[in-house]
Each structure stands twice: as structure tokens, then as C-alpha cells.
Amino acid sequence: MPNWSVDSALALMDDVGIAHALLSISSPGLSFVAGEQCTGLAWTVNEDGAAAVRSHPHRLGLLASPPLPNIDAALEEIEHACDDLHADGFVLMTNYDGVYLGDRRLEPVMDELDRRGAVVALHPTSPPGAEAVAMGRAYPLIEFIFDTTRTVTNLILTETLERHRNLTVIVPHVGSALPSLADRVNGFAKLSDHKPFAHIDVYGTLARLYYDLAGTPLPHNLSGLLAIAPADRLLYGSDTPFTPPNAIHATARALTQTELLDDTQKRGMFSENAQPLFGRLVQSAG
Template sequence: MSPQGWLDIHGHFYPPQAPGDAEALAESFRAACFMVSHPVTWEVESILQYNDRADVQMQMLSYIPQTSPEKLKEANTYAASLVSKYPSRFGLLAALPTDDPELCLGEIKRTTSTFEIPADGFAVTTVYKGVGLGDPRLEPVWDVLSSQKAVVHIHPNAYAAPTNGRPSPLIEVAFDTARTVVDMLYNGVFRRYPDIKFVLAHCGGVLPVLAGRLALLGTEEWVPNPNDITRREIEEQLGRLFVDTAATAKTGLQPAVKMVGLENVVYGADCGVPCSTEQTMEENRKDIMDFEAQNDIPRGTILANGWKLFPKAAARVKANDV
């Protein structure tokens, strides 16, 4: 039986900040048309208090800085320390610097073999320092992750420039996800690595709405298709993906379920960043429960899916309850 509370697989964090960093971060947000009105901070106590109010038993932490490999490693190490301190409340999706395959391989090994509690999975962004996830140089990385049957959370590029005076997290992230997944599809990533459990943020962005179009038109002769991906492969490979529910449940769940099936939908809150507030996260969580009720789905089905995806995290919760 799964733990009773939610497993939030989409939780952001910031490592401890030096004086002035929080305001500097806020200024960088505002420069990208993301109009935050206060310094950007993250405090573990506040997150735990919110999770208690929201019946979130555990949150998977991820943070993918694009500053330097050292900062990325420091972030993973800090998150791992929180998992060790709160093993039934936090998990780690270790960030990978996907512009550098060798660094990725080193971080996979480090976060799975040297931490007190190994990483529960991995977090990547659609485009990291100009390198997309469909880039053939990442083949050695996918090969190792496939051998581990790893969970890999794909987040859109949080550092993309604003469009038409509006910040990328409003709608551009949804298109960013779709573009990257389509590139991975045509480059044969999903064909070669079916054992990797890829989880798309935000109900897959606009991808589920476009899945039928891809199946209908994606193998026509006017579409470049060097790997001869078939229509059946398009449908099957998109159907094997997972999606989280972050900030999109009201209108995103129906097409997402049609593309991947109900069993591949897991809860995500998008907690820990200024684009989410307690009010918006709670409204989104209510939308999930309303979706289950309106479609005669047993309550708690989506909640349970997350624990099935992360059985070791579920085991930590159960061990703590003994």
C-alpha cells in the first residue's frame, strides 16, 4: 500500500544564499519580465510547513543552475543533506549538466554511490547552455541511465528570454517542452532507451494537444525523418512518457491522460519558486481531485502513481512510520 500523503515530484529549491543574493536573484527575474516584488528565498522550514498543510508527505527536490559545474554539484550535495536529515520528507532528483556528457556521467556516479541516501532520480532541462536533450553527444548518458532504469524529470528551460514582454514561465515553457520531446523522438532517443522513465513537467506542456497531429502528419514524406520513425512508434513512445501535473491540471489533464494513460500521470506542485503560491498550488491540487471525481476515477489514483514511480522513496516513508 502506498503512503497516505502526496509525493510532489516537482519541487524547486535554492541552496543557502550569501547576503544580497536573494535581491540580486529577484532583479534578474524582473529583467526577464518576471515581476517578483520581493527577494527570492527558499527556507526548508517553510516548505515543510506548507507540505504539512497540503498533505504532501514527500517532495522531490531539484535545482539546475546554469552558472558552473561547481554550483550544480553544490546544489545536489545540499539537497542530499536535506534528504539525509528528512528521509521521509524529501527526495532528490539530481541535476545533470547536459552540455557536458563527461560531467553528467561523473555526477550520476557521485549522486548514486557517495551520498548517504542515493538520488531517487535525475533532473534535466530541455536546453542546457545551448545543448538540447536530443543532441547525439548525450548517448553515453542515456545509456547509463537506461541501465539503471532511471527516472528522469524533464523541465523546460527556466532561463529562456521573455517573449512579447511576458516571462517564459507563463506559456513559453509549454512549447519548449514540446519542441525538445519532438527532437528526442525523431532523433531516436525514446526508441533506443525505453527503460528510462522520462517525466515531463506541466502535463507535458502543449505536447499532448499536438500528439494526434504528430501521429497524423509526422511520417509524411515532407517531414525530415532520418531514423524512419513510424507512426506506431510515435504513438507508442509518446504513450510511454510520464507527466506531472504542475500548474496545468484544470485543462492539461484530459489531453495528457489521452496521450500517456492515467497510470503515467503523477503529482507535481512546482513548489519553491515565485511562479507558484500556496493559493495556486492548492487550486491546482483541487483540480486534480475534481478531475478524478468527474471522470469516475477512484480518489487518490494520481497520488498513488507517484509512489509507484519511486518505490524506494515510498519505502523510506514506511520505514520512518515503523
């Protein structure tokens, strides 16, 4: 686990030229503990994150973590995060003990986030049975990418995203494997023996999601993402501290120089596309 502190994060932001950053919990989220421990941990990390934001309101924002899969506790923490901590959004893991986003058991949480018009950033975590399929390699290598793809596909095919149009959803890692699988998911949905999915607008739904460019957007992945999403849905992401500073610098340079985006689209990707999502940060910066 790489070291992290508010001071080191701010120093990196200054070095790279990042004006604002969002704090959030990474994999495995909070569900490595259960019951009251998970609920208490959610309260603690969200309070700590909010304290960091209060100390640096012009630079930092908070994506709060609800203690899923406990629905009642998650609803209470959403209220606390929104009404008391004034969180800028939420981070949801792609699955909670094998329960994927889009599962009906999570519907009360999605309803409440939708009611509040929340920004929800997805973060991949290990799928059930990861040890059996990872072939001894680190789970983030490909399993995280597939788990994001799995949960977004479920959100689409269960019509969770259609029912919750007030949600703003951010998909990580340049869309994960969705650019490669969009045609397959759409084709599957339109097959005659899968009539429950035939009316679902797979391409339209993918086009209205937001996509962070953390990871490896270039040389190949960004072009695939632009085939399913317009450039005004792209968001720069550094993924610090898991991405080392030299890689963050290299990716930022590559995105600045790429010919896949024009200058207006680059300004959007680096800054302007995020402004409607995180208005408090923009206003606090004056």
C-alpha cells in the same frame, strides 16, 4: 525569486497534505556558469539536497542535477549522485545552451542514465533567442511550455526514447503542448517525404511517459492529456515555491473534485502512480 527553505517546504507539505516531495533545481539549471564553476555548483547543490534528504528521509527525495553540457563532468556527477548520494532520480533541463535533449552530443549521458534505470524529470528553461519571441513577457508564460514540447518531440523523432527504454521520463506541466500537437507530430512522421520517421510510434511513446500535473491541469488541460496518456501515468505536482500556496491549495481541491478521473485514478495520480518510481521514499515511510 521566491524564498524557500526545508522548514517552509515541510510546513507547506503538512498544510496541503503532501506526504513526500522531490527536491530539484529549476530553470536556468546550472549552465549559467561554465566549466569548473558549473561542475562545482552541481556538486554543491546535489550535496546540499542530499543533506536535506538525510535529515528528512521519510518526507524528501532528491532529483540530482548533472553539470551539462560538459559530458565528462556530467558522467562523473551521475556516478557521485547515484553511488554516494543515493539520489532518487535526475532533473534535466529541456536544453543546455541550445543543445536539446535527443541531440547526439548528449548520448553518453542518456546511455548512462539508461544503464542505471534512472528516473528523469524534465524541466523547461528558456529557448535560444527567447527575448526575440517572448514579446516582453515572462518566459515561463508560454516559452517554457513550448521548450518542453520541443525537447520531447526531439527525443521521440531521434528515437532517443526508443533506444533508452530503461529510462523513466516525467514530462512537466500537464504534458505542455504535446496533447495539442501529438496528431501533428504523428502526421508529420508518417508523410511520405519524411520516411526516416515513418516507423516511429509517436502515440505509443507518448503513452508510456509520465506527466506531472503542476501548473494548470484544470479546467481544460487535463482532458487533453488524457487523450494521449492513460490515467496511471499522471503524477501530482505542486511546483513549490514558484506556485504560491493559495494556488497549490486550489489546484489540489480541483483535482480532488474533477469528474475526469474516478476515485481509483485520483488515488493513483496523488500517490500510487509515483510509488514504483520512487520506491526508497515509500519504503522509508514504512
